[in-house]
Amino acid sequence: MASSAAAPVAGAVAGVFRAEHGRAVATLTRLLGDITLAEEAVQDAFVLALERWPEAGVPPNPGGWIVTTARRRAIDRFRRESTRDRRHAEAALLHTPDEPLEVGAVRDDQLRLLFTCCHPALSTEAQVTLTLRLLGGLETPQIARALLVPEATTAQRIVRAKRKIKDAGVPYRVPTEAELPDRLPPVLLVVYLVYTAGHSASGAAGGEGLVQAELCAEAVRLARVLAELMPDEPEVLGLLALLLLLDARRAARRGPDGALVPLSEQDRARWDAALVAEGHAVVRALLRRGAPGPYQVQAAIQAVHTDAATAAQTDWRQVLALYDQLLALTPTPVVALNRAVALAEVAGPEPALAVVDALDLPGYQPFHVVRAELLGRLGHPAEAARAYERALELTANAVERAHLQRRRVQVGAPSGGEGPRPG
Amino acid sequence: MKQYLLAVHTDFAAAPPAEDVMQQMFADVEAFNQRLRESGAWVFAGGLTPPESTTVVRTQDGRAVLTDGPYAETKEQLGGFWVVRAPDLDAALEIAQRASVACQGPVEVRPFQDDADDAED
Missing domain, CATH: 1.10.3930 (Pentein)
Incomplete structure (x- = not known):
């Protein structure tokens, strides 16, 4: 268009x-x-x-x-x-x-299309791609750039997914109440992945950065549509609150020079106060409902962060308690890693490093970043630098690479010879 | 109505299950088949003999050329299948889930090209 x-x-x-x-x-x-x-x-x-x-x-x-x-x-x-x-x-x-x-019929149509795009018989990649194409109206080249996938692959995914829906007879309907526990999670995951695809690379340069920002906006829009269509599903509202609170901080994630700014160093005046207030209101309503799920707990964690006037005032005990709850709901190494970050703030870097070192996440970039930060704080610059090197090997995004290279230099170890030097 | 192939892939080289497990599986599959017939979803079904008994037929210069053994030399071979009638994929997947419980293995769901009702087209 x-x-x-x-x-x-x-x-x-x-x-x-x-x-x-x-x-x-x-x-x-x-x-x-x-x-x-x-x-x-x-x-x-x-x-x-x-x-x-x-x-x-x-x-x-x-x-x-x-x-x-x-x-x-x-x-x-x-x-x-x-x-x-x-x-x-x-x-x-x-x-x-x-x-x-009728308004009601139009809403049902959107839900039908969303559940069809996110049918569990389609791969997650196909679900995300098709949702962006059909509900977001994004063109194939835009989707390819946003998801960092070749254009031909993206085009092929769309064609194949549409053909499967037609040939296999994927029904065009909203699942029944009884089916929702199986059918809702992939829909929520797709909306979440659309957001993270935009968020993780929102620092990308030029036109690419614009596409990524559009992905974030589209995910928030889809979450709002879902919340309007299914106001009685706590996890739907949890996802909306999570995305609102992440999106509220999006502008502050980039410094004036385009560099990535971590949460602890962000200028909190640049957070979108209206989005923060809206996200907090949803989280409070969910707390009253008392039916916690993974998205709601993640939203609550973001609510604690966005509640603190300065990074130093963050209630890390509360964050840690919420991560304990999240780990009980979804016992995955990735959640355990995020919990370890909160543990470091409450109990110090040493017990946190012990937890991190016991995790099996060799190919997961954030694992090496967290290890590097903890090793740096414990006064092991050489080991920290090695962990940053490993993280850099796993990072494609230019803005994130620049951030990690800066951190590696800050940790004070002599650079290994490859890669840029300070100054 | 659409028709779906529900295929069961079996590793014939693996040791067969214990006798009581086998008997339970036969009983479960029979009960599943009975329910399939009663629901009207049944079109056809059958279990297959081991792949050693397979013969592949090719035509060369108008003459049949036979090869002993299965077409594909893979570990898993088609062990049996159902052809069922279902209104859409969700209905077929629900049948396949029950089939998977009965036969104690994964069930591959593959749609037939044409809708059964469109045969006259």
Whole structure:
């Protein structure tokens, strides 16, 4: 979709595209019974909007205009190219009245599409890619850049996933209450992964950085949609609160020179106070509900961090207690590693290092970063430097590399000869 | 309605399970098959003999050329299968989950190309 701001209408179409693409594809998929046909029809409607809106003006309900137009364009298309699939879809279309859709129906369509994109019969990579394509309206090159995957691989994932949905008969429906315990976690994970894909590289330079920021915004938008659609699911709200509190700090994660700023050194005045307040309100409501789950506990941890006026005022005992709870819910080495960071603040670096050294995470970059920091604090500069080296070997992102190289130098060990020297 | 192949891959080289385990499996599969017939999902099913009894037929210059043994030299070979009728993948996966419990092994779900109801197209 054109993003040229030269004509204000083109900008308006781009805005409508971002806001309405997922909804329109979701509704058209229900009407046509086929995702690819739905995408084509919605694409046609946006092309028509670019032609018509500059003269006729942006309609009062642009989303409704797109859905109605896409539906009509689909019927026109079927009459031109009458294949078997299209005849079936046309028959379905002609039996649906051409009238504005009810708000409730539109919401259900979005949920249906999200659960279809995140069907457990699809790989997690396919789920994330398809969700960004269909609900986020991102183009293949954007998704490829954002997820750091070759464009051809991304295109192939989309084609294969859509073909599997069609050939295997993945149903287009919202799971029943009884199915939700199995079906909700992949949806929440996909939204979370969309956010982290954007967050972990949000310091990337130039256009890439912009795409990453869009991923974060899209994940928060999806979390808000989910929370609106399923207000009774505590973990849905937990995910929303977690993303709000992470997103509140996004601007402060980068210094004026573009360098990565760790939580302890961030300028807390640059945090988004409105997002912090909103996240805290959700966390408080969840505490009253008393049905904790992994996303809620992670949100609570972020709430403790964002509650402290300065890094020194962080209630690390509270953070540690929450990590104990998280570790009981999800006993994974990654959670144990994060808990060790809190343990170091409460009990000192020595017991924390003992915990870290017992973990088996040789290929996990944060493991080496945490080890390096703890070794540095314990006065073992050579060992710390080696751990930073190992972490650097596992880091592709330029901003993160710069940060680790700086830390390695700060730890005071003579550089091994490779890599940049101070000054 | 769509049709799905539910394939069971078996390592025929592995030691067979104990007699009582085997008997339990036969009883469970029979009960599962019975329920499948009653629900209307049953199309066809069967267990296969070990792969040594397989013959591959190729045609060369219009004549049949036979090879002794299975087509693919893999450890796991098709040991048996069901063909079931189901409204969508979720329904087929639910049947496959019960099949997996009955036969005590992984079950591969693969959709057939055409919808059963579209046969006239």
